[in-house]
Each structure stands twice: as C-alpha cells, then as structure tokens.
Amino acid sequence: MTLALLNGRIVTPDGVIEGGVLAKDGIIAAIGDFEIPDDAERIDVRDRIIAPGIVDVGVFAIDMPAFVAGGITRALLMPDQSPPLDTVALIQRAAAAGKPQVWIHPLAAATKGLDGSDLAEVGLMHRAGATGIATGRHWIPDSAVMLRLLSYAGALGLVTVSHPEDGGLVRGAVATESETATRMGLPAAPAAAEALAVQRDLLLAETTGAPIHFRQITTASALGLIRAAKAKGIAVTCGITPAHFLLSDVAMGDFRTFARLSPPLREESDRLACRAALADGTIDLICSGHDPRGPEAKRLPFSDAEPGMAGAETLLALSLALVRDGVLPIERLFQLLATTPARLFCLPAGLIEAGAEADLLIVDPDAPWRIDSEKMAASAGNTPFDGLPVDGRVVKTVKGGMILE
Amino acid sequence: MSSAPPRSRDERLGVHPFPHRHLLGIAGLAPHEILFLLDEAEQWVALNRSTAKRDDRLHGLTQINAFFENSTRTLLSFEIAGKRLGMDVVNMAVAVSSVKKGETLIDTAITLNAMRPDVIVIRHDASGAVRLLAEKVDCPVLNAGDGRHEHPTQALLDALTIRRRKGRIAGLTVAICGDVLHSRVARSNILALGTLGADVRVVGPPTLLPAQIERMGVTRFTDFDAGLEGADVVMMLRLQSERMDGAFVPSPREYHALYGLTAERLARAAPDALVMHPGPMNRGVEIASDVADDLNRSAIPEQVEMGVAIRMACLDVLTRGQRGVEGWA
Numbered sequence: 001m002t003l004a005l006l007n008g009r010i011v012t013p014d015g016v017i018e019g020g021v022l023a024k025d026g027i028i029a030a031i032g033d034f035e036i037p038d039d040a041e042r043i044d045v046r047d048r049i050i051a052p053g054i055v056d057v058g059v060f061a062i063d064m065p066a067f068v069a070g071g072i073t074r075a076l077l078m079p080d081q082s083p084p085l086d087t088v089a090l091i092q093r094a095a096a097a098g099k100p101q102v103w104i105h106p107l108a109a110a111t112k113g114l115d116g117s118d119l120a121e122v123g124l125m126h127r128a129g130a131t132g133i134a135t136g137r138h139w140i141p142d143s144a145v146m147l148r149l150l151s152y153a154g155a156l157g158l159v160t161v162s163h164p165e166d167g168g169l170v171r172g173a174v175a176t177e178s179e180t181a182t183r184m185g186l187p188a189a190p191a192a193a194e195a196l197a198v199q200r201d202l203l204l205a206e207t208t209g210a211p212i213h214f215r216q217i218t219t220a221s222a223l224g225l226i227r228a229a230k231a232k233g234i235a236v237t238c239g240i241t242p243a244h245f246l247l248s249d250v251a252m253g254d255f256r257t258f259a260r261l262s263p264p265l266r267e268e269s270d271r272l273a274c275r276a277a278l279a280d281g282t283i284d285l286i287c288s289g290h291d292p293r294g295p296e297a298k299r300l301p302f303s304d305a306e307p308g309m310a311g312a313e314t315l316l317a318l319s320l321a322l323v324r325d326g327v328l329p330i331e332r333l334f335q336l337l338a339t340t341p342a343r344l345f346c347l348p349a350g351l352i353e354a355g356a357e358a359d360l361l362i363v364d365p366d367a368p369w370r371i372d373s374e375k376m377a378a379s380a381g382n383t384p385f386d387g388l389p390v391d392g393r394v395v396k397t398v399k400g401g402m403i404l405e
Numbered sequence: 406m407s408s409a410p411p412r413s414r415d416e417r418l419g420v421h422p423f424p425h426r427h428l429l430g431i432a433g434l435a436p437h438e439i440l441f442l443l444d445e446a447e448q449w450v451a452l453n454r455s456t457a458k459r460d461d462r463l464h465g466l467t468q469i470n471a472f473f474e475n476s477t478r479t480l481l482s483f484e485i486a487g488k489r490l491g492m493d494v495v496n497m498a499v500a501v502s503s504v505k506k507g508e509t510l511i512d513t514a515i516t517l518n519a520m521r522p523d524v525i526v527i528r529h530d531a532s533g534a535v536r537l538l539a540e541k542v543d544c545p546v547l548n549a550g551d552g553r554h555e556h557p558t559q560a561l562l563d564a565l566t567i568r569r570r571k572g573r574i575a576g577l578t579v580a581i582c583g584d585v586l587h588s589r590v591a592r593s594n595i596l597a598l599g600t601l602g603a604d605v606r607v608v609g610p611p612t613l614l615p616a617q618i619e620r621m622g623v624t625r626f627t628d629f630d631a632g633l634e635g636a637d638v639v640m641m642l643r644l645q646s647e648r649m650d651g652a653f654v655p656s657p658r659e660y661h662a663l664y665g666l667t668a669e670r671l672a673r674a675a676p677d678a679l680v681m682h683p684g685p686m687n688r689g690v691e692i693a694s695d696v697a698d699d700l701n702r703s704a705i706p707e708q709v710e711m712g713v714a715i716r717m718a719c720l721d722v723l724t725r726g727q728r729g730v731e732g733w734a
Contacts, residue, residue, distance in 0.1 A: 177616035183432070185532040185553030185592055188616065255533030299511050301531030303552070 001025065003401050004036050005362065008045035010352055011052065011334045021050055023358035026400035031354060045362055048395060049330070052338040052350050053359030054315065057239055058107070058134070058161065058215045060291040062094075066312035066378035067102040068404045070288065071394035073359040074342070074349055075102060075312075079109035080136045086112050086120040088128040095129035101404055105131035105347065107161060110149050116140045119149060123156055131345045134161035134215070137262060139197050141167040147204050154210025159237075159344060161213045164197035164222065165189075165263055174303045175264045180249040187303060191266055195221035202229045202236060211235035213344065217283065218244040218263050220273030227282045237344055238282070241289040241311055242318035243384055245274045251384055255302040258373070259384040261289075262307035278336070279327050284344070286336045288315040292380035310378040314371055314385055316363065320392035323365075330365070358401040367393040421733060423722050427539045427546040430555035431596040439597060442718050443565050449714035450569075453489070461491035463724060466523035471497045471513070471538075472549065473529040478684055478709065479549050479559075483526045486716035492523070510534060514541040524724055527551075532589075545723035547716075553587050558719060559683055560593035562711040564601060566704050567638055569711070570679050575602030580632050580674070581623075582608040583642035583664060583691050584653070586615045590683045591642055595621050608632030610664060612653045613644075629664050636674040640681045641666055641692050649690070657690050667693045671702070679704050 006020040010031060019032035022040070036042065053073025060078050067075055077094055079085035085094055086109035098104035108130035112118045114137075122133050133153050139162065140146045153160045166189075173189035175181040181188035198214060202225060205212040217223055217238040229236050249265040259265060277283045291308030298305050319337060322328045328336070342350030349359050371388045373381030397404045422441040431439070452458055468487040472480050480496065487494040497517070508516075510529075514537075517525060524545050527535045532552030539546035550556040568574055579598050585591040585607045599605050599622045607618055608626040619625055626632030633639060644660060654660045671678065680696055680703045688694045697703055725733035 179617040179620035182615040182617055183592070183621065185551075185555070185589060187553075190616070255536060295511075296509070299509070299537075301510065301529065301534035301537055301552075303531050303533075 001401060002037050002040040003358070003398065003403070004040040004042045005045050005050055005360065006036075006042060008048060008050035008362070010050045011331050012352055013331060013335060013339060015331050016049075020045070021352060021358070021360060023360070023398070023401035026358055026402070028352065028354055028356050028358050031352060043362070043396070049363040049365055050352065051334050051361045051363055052352050053361055053397065053399065054337045055341040055347060055350050056290065056312065056315070057213075057285060057287045057341045057345070059288060059312065060308065061379065062097050062104055063290060063292055063312060063379050064098070064102055066290060066292070066310065066376070068397050069377040069394065070313040070315050071361040071363065071397050072288070072312055072315070073102055073397060073399045074347060075104055075290075076131055076341075076345060077104050077106045078136065079107055079114060079134050084109045084114045084136070085125075085130075086114065088121065088124050091125045091128045091130045100402065101399055103399070105345065107132050107134035110135045110140065110160065111145065114138070116142060117145060119145070119152065122153060122158065126156055126158055131347070132159045132161055132213075135163055137163055139163050139165050139167055143200060143204065146201065147208065150204050150210040150212065151208040154208050159211045159213050161215050162201050164194055164201060164214050164217070166193040166196040169193035169196065173264070174260060175252060176249055176266050178249050178267050180252060184252065184255065184302075191219045191270060192221060194219045194263060195225055198222040198225050202226070202234060205236060206232075206234050209235070211237075214238040215287070216240055216244065216263060216289065218266050218274060219270045223273055223277045223282050227277070230282070237284040237340075239285040239287045240274055240278070240283050241287055242315060243289070243309060243311070245271060245278060246318060246321065247271070247384060252302070256384070257298045257300060257302055257305035258309065258382045258386060260302060260305050260307050261309060261384070275327055278322060284336065285341045286315070286319050287341070288312045290378070292378045293382045294380045298382050308382065309384055310376060310380055310382050313377050314383060314390070316394060317369070317390040317392040318385065320365055321390070324391070358398060360398040362395040363392065364395050365392045367391065369393055427548075428557050428719055428723060429536050429539060429546065429548045431557050431560050431593045431600070432555065434600070436600050439561065439564065439600060442561055442715065442722065443568060445718035445722060446561075446565055446711070446714040449717040450711065453710065453713055458489050459491070460489065463487070463720065463728070464491035466492045466724060466728075467521070468492045468494045468524050468526065468720065469497060469517055469520070469522040470494065470526045471517060473499050473527070473534070474550070476528055476549070479528065482709070482712045483549060483716050486713050486720055489713070490717055490720055492720070510538060511541055514538045518542040518544070523727060524720060544727070547719055547723065550589050553589050553592070555593045556589040557593050558712065558715055559590050560597035561719070562708055562715040563594055563640065563681060563683075564597050565711045565715055566681065566708050567679065570704055570707070571637065574598060576604070577637040578604045578606065578635060579638040579640060580606045580608050580636040581640045581642065582629065582632065582666070584613045584644045584648065585609050585618065585642065586613045586653075587645070587648070588642050594640065595623055599623070606632050606636070610654055610660075630670065630673055633670060633673040636678055638679045638681060639666060639671065639674050643683065643685065644687060644691050646687070661690050665689075665691055665693060666696050668696055671696055678702065681705065681708055683708070
C-alpha cells in the first residue's frame with residue numbers, strides 16, 4: 001500500500017520544509033518532491049503540517065480512540081494496571097494490545113506488585129517486549145532497592161522511569177502546600193517533596209551510571225537539580241504534561257477533582273519555572289499522562305477522588321500553545337513529543353526521514369476548538385481543561401502508512 | 406433593545422439582603438451579608454431566653470441533619486434550632502446508614518433529595534464534600550463543617566458572641582490559638598472576623614500552622630506569649646488527642662506548657678480579654694480549667710447559646726425564598 005501526502009509543511013529536526021511524504025509498505029520512501037506512483041492514495045494536505053507521530057511516555061490506560069484523536073502513534077504503558085505489569089505474560093499481552101494501530105510499549109514494573117520492595121523479573125520482561133522499567137505511580141522509598149534496581153537496569157541497557165515524590169512528605173497529601181491548599185483546607189505536602197526525591201535518585205543514578213527518566217518534573221527546585229546533573233554528565237532526562245506548564249494550583253478552586261493530579265498542581269512560580277525549563281532544554285519531553293477516570297473515581301470529595309487526567313487528545317493542542325507563546329519553535333516541539341521519547345526508549349520512530357516507519361500526523365495548527373469533557377474520544381472526560389478554547393487539531397493519524405480512524 | 410425585567414435569582418443579586426441559595430462557607434459573603442445574619446439572630450437570642458421558646462414560622466418544613474462525622478453539640482444545636490422554628494427535624498445517623506455500606510456521597514445526596522426535605526444540614530470529614538452534595542439537591546444546604554475547610558455557623562456564632570460582649574468587631578485584636586492546620590473553625594473565623602474588620606492573629610506551634618496562612622490576611626505567631634500580647638479576644642482551638650503524641654507535637658504535657666492558656670498567660674492579653682473555645686475542650690491541654698470557668702472572662706457557654714440563635718437565623722433566612730416570604734420569593 002502506498003500513501004502520498006502532498007503539499008504540506010514537513011516538520012524535521014532542522015526546521016519546516018515544504019513538500020510531501022511518500023509512504024510505501026509502511027516505510028517512508030521519499031520526502032519533499034518525488035514522483036507519485038500510480039497506485040498511491042493521494043492526500044492533498046493543503047499547506048497543513050506533516051509531523052512525526054507522537055510517542056507518549058507513560059500512559060495509564062490503553063485508550064485507542066483517544067490516542068488516534070490525539071495523534072499518538074506509540075504509547076508507553078505504565079505498569080500500574082490491574083494486575084500490575086510484573087510478569088512476562090502480562091507484558092506480552094500488553095505489547096500486543098495495540099497492533100497494528102497504535103503501538104503499545106509496556107514499561108515493566110520495577111518491583112513485584114509495584115510495592116517497592118522486591119525486584120521484578122525486569123530482564124525477562126525486557127525480552128518479552130518491555131521497553132523500559134517504571135516505578136509506577138509511586139517513588140521507591142527504600143534507597144537500597146532503588147540502588148539495586150538502577151544498577152541492574154543499567155546493565156540491561158534499560159531506562160528506569162521514576163515518579164519522584166518523597167513518600168513520607170506526600171503521605172495523605174492531595175495538594176501542594178500553598179495559599180490555595182490552605183484556603184481550601186486540603187491536606188498538602190511541600191513542593192520540596194519532589195526535589196528531595198529527585199536528589200536521591202540522581203545520586204543513585206550517578207553512583208550506578210544507569211540512565212534515569214523522571215516522568216514528570218514540576219517544581220523549580222527539582223528542575224535546578226536536573227539542570228546541574230545534566231551539566232555534570234549524569235544520564236538523566238525528564239518529562240512534563242501540559243497541566244503543569246499551563247495550570248497552577250488555583251485550578252483546584254471549587255474543589256474541581258479533574259484538577260486533582262499526581263504530582264499535584266503547583267504554585268505559579270513553579271509553573272513559570274517549567275516553561276523556562278522547556279525553553280532551555282532541561283525538560284526533554286512532553287507526555288499526556290493519559291489516565292481516564294470515570295465519575296466513580298472523580299465525582300467524590302476532592303481528597304477522596306483518584307488523581308489523574310485524560311490527556312491524550314488534548315496533548316498536541318495544549319503543547320502548540322508553547323509555539324504560539326514563543327517558548328519553542330514547532331520543530332523543537334516535535335522533538336519533545338516524538339523524536340526524544342523515541343530515541344530515549346530506542347524505538348524506531350519520531351523522525352520523518354527516508355527509511356523510517358511511516359508514523360505521521362497531518363496537523364492543522366490553527367484549527368480552533370473547545371475542549372469539552374462531555375465530548376471526548378477518551379474513555380472518560382476528566383480533563384482539567386474542560387471548556388478551554390484551543391487551537392490546533394490532528395486531522396489524520398497515520399501509523400505505518402495506514403490511516404487510523 | 407429589550408428591557409425585560411431581570412428574572413433569575415443571580416440577576417437580582419444585591420436585591421435581597423442575603424442572595425445565596427446555600428450557606429457553604431464564609432468565603433464569598435460580603436460584610437453586610439454577615440452582619441444581616443448576626444442582626445437576624447438577635448431576635449432568636451431573645452426568644453430562646455423566654456419561657457415559650459417557640460416560633461412556628463417554619464411549620465411543616467422538613468429539615469434533615471446529615472452528619473457523616475460524629476458530632477454531639479453541633480447536631481443538637483441544629484436540631485433545637487429547627488424545632489424551635491416549628492420544623493420536622495430528622496437526623497440521619499451515619500453509623501447505621503448505607504454510607505457505611507459503600508454508597509457514594511452523590512447517591513446519598515440523590516436519596517436524601519428524593520425525600521423532599523426543605524433544608525439539609527451537612528457535616529462531612531472531607532473538605533469540599535458539602536459543596537459537592539449541595540450541587541445535587543434542590544433545597545438549601547447548610548454546611549455544618551466540611552473537613553478542614555469551613556464551619557460557617559461556628560464563625561457566625563463567634564462573631565455574634567464577640568459583638569454582644571465587646572459591642573463591636575472592627576478594630577479588635579483576635580488571637581486564634583492552637584491547631585489551626587486541621588481547623589475549619591479557624592478558617593471560617595479568619596474569613597469572618599477579617600471581613601468584619603478585626604485584626605486577626607494565628608498562634609500555634611509551627612507544625613500546626615498551615616503554609617502561607619498570612620495570605621489569608623492574618624499575622625502568624627509561633628510564640629504564644631507574643632501572640633497573646635494585647636489581644637482583645639483569645640480564641641482557643643481543640644487539639645485532637647491523636648495529634649499530640651508525637652505526630653505534630655511531642656506530648657500533651659509539652660503542648661500545655663508551651664501553648665496552653667493559663668491565667669498567668671492570659672494576663673498578657675488585654676485586661677478585659679474575652680476567652681473563647683468552640684468545644685469540646687481538653688481541659689489541662691489547650692486550656693486550664695480556671696480560665697475556662699472564669700465567668701468574667703470566658704464566653705464559652707455563651708458561644709453555645711449564640712449557636713442556637715445563629716442557626717435559627719440561617720434556617721429562617723435560607724428558606725424564605727421557598728416559603729414565599731414577601732420580597733424573597
């Protein structure tokens with residue numbers, strides 16, 4: 001099957017170029033100007049953007065309609081499933097769940113049952129298709145366990161994804177200590193809980209030489225530590241979701257449980273620090289944190305509600321705001337959404353180049369729409385951005401040369 | 406241009422002295438709205454002191470007290486308030502209710518609503534829970550305490566007590582002392598007394614003062630003596646026993662030594678300083694018995710008395726719309 005996307009603006013690492021993309025048998029055959037084969041299905045992109053498919057690091061659910069609507073062609077699945085992904089069989093099943101549409105790349109549970117104490121069979125799970133290792137929704141509080149995990153994972157060449165929040169400080173907390181949490185009377189933990197956990201993990205990463213990825217970094221102090229660690233040559237990367245660079249904790253006002261997230265929303269100064277860290281490259285990638293939660297988990301008092309947001313289909317539109325605000329040029333944005341996450345986890349994706357897999361998006365960067373929690377493609381509409389007007393929409397998602405509906 | 410008269414309640418905001426459907430908190434109330442409730446309560450103070458403590462203006466209405474958290478005094482106060490106004494008052498006992506069987510709060514709200522109450526009084530241990538319930542019912546809701554968030558009738562009764570004893574609230578220095586972190590009473594009082602022009606201080610061990618509490622317009626003290634200096638009102642808060650055994654303070658003994666109100670300590674406050682406590686008191690922990698029992702200084706029994714009057718005022722005012730009271734319908 002041959003697909004010819006014509007008259008587009010192609011996002012490459014070196015900038016945006018005009019032209020088309022030819023996909024043959026699922027592989028990119030040509031870029032720019034090329035001879036169109038007779039059997040090709042032609043799509044006139046009409047000056048819209050052709051971008052690499054998004055590689056989303058750390059989703060909590062396999063939610064195909066949301067991924068397709070959001071332009072996500074590969075999703076790294078967190079091990080926090082029921083049961084947790086801590087055995088070979090569960091990894092195999094998860095790895096096969098998406099093909100041939102959106103590819104699911106499971107992350108192996110770092111410890112058995114994700115309980116933070118005994119190492120899971122990460123080597124065998126890697127052979128069975130696990131793309132990396134993750135500590136899950138929680139940090140590993142026992143430093144000896146984390147040290148062994150990192151050294152073991154490092155020898156296997158696997159990246160460990162950590163959730164850095166100091167267990168003692170965040171116990172029982174549902175918000176960041178701040179004026180907002182104080183006024184609302186919510187149990188809260190100091191923002192330093194993040195930097196505290198990051199610091200220990202960085203020291204252990206340095207000791208072992210193993211690569212570590214922080215799924216979300218959301219505070220100025222933790223970003224400072226990561227900036228310094230990178231300058232020292234420590235193999236550290238980190239991500240963020242749009243919630244933490246667009247919202248501060250005032251979004252929890254009126255006890256809106258859709259704004260109950262993990263880590264929780266931070267103060268405005270931290271939000272601004274996140275934007276600066278996106279601009280200077282301290283933050284390596286943007287992910288959706290997709291975690292659809294129905295009313296049984298969200299229509300509850302704030303502190304009883306489960307954390308998480310349905311982020312897949314709003315990821316691109318919300319991230320494009322960074323381009324519009326001048327924080328990042330568009331080619332850099334797609335490095336954060338596709339190129340870097342693919343490279344970090346050794347996935348053959350994230351770039352539009354001849355010979356690469358044809359994971360492509362057609363994006364209308366200016367199409368206006370309104371985020372509506374009632375009309376989401378996702379299995380639940382728990383977005384803290386409900387009602388927000390945004391610009392930028394995925395027109396078509398192409399995986400391996402195939403248009404996904 | 407159409408010049409149709411405004412119809413919705415929102416458009417008439419400001420026409421009523423109290424244009425709120427529910428009483429969920431002090432936040433969002435204007436000073437004149439708080440004062441209106443205090444003024445309304447005065448008539449009930451007088452009635453409650455007469456022999457026939459009965460006014461049947463809410464006759465035939467049903468009040469449900471849904472207390473998801475244990476309470477004796479607040480529940481009793483609301484029950485008496487409703488009955489003195491002629492309402493049929495029913496208490497939902499959580500210990501035997503379906504809430505214990507896993508029913509969600511929303512389902513409980515729908516169930517209560519289907520019984521067609523005219524007013525619901527709710528207490529819940531989660532901040533924001535009363536607001537969530539209020540969104541699902543058709544009648545006025547009174548917050549009788551939600552988590553650490555708000556306890557508006559307590560703040561109103563405290564304001565009424567202070568106003569009656571001191572003749573004013575504006576310009577007074579009020580020290581709120583103790584476990585501010587876990588206290589909805591403290592938050593509602595900070596908002597109410599601050600709105601009415603008092604100079605509010607919070608005083609307590611740093612482990613029991615919430616982050617950035619200064620942003621609520623108060624001055625923060627961790628030295629009890631300094632915080633008491635010259636105060637016109639000393640409002641003590643209850644310290645729950647599970648918080649004094651090393652979790653937030655080392656021991657009850659140490660807490661009393663550092664933050665317990667004694668007669669000696671009270672001498673630092675203004676000579677005529679008023680001592681208040683929302684109850685129930687831990688005698689010998691946050692407050693010494695001789696201070697609590699000093700009739701010249703302690704307003705503690707009066708606070709309880711004002712509680713019934715304030716709750717009668719709130720029940721009356723919030724049901725005026727549905728009762729078709731002239732000017733409120």
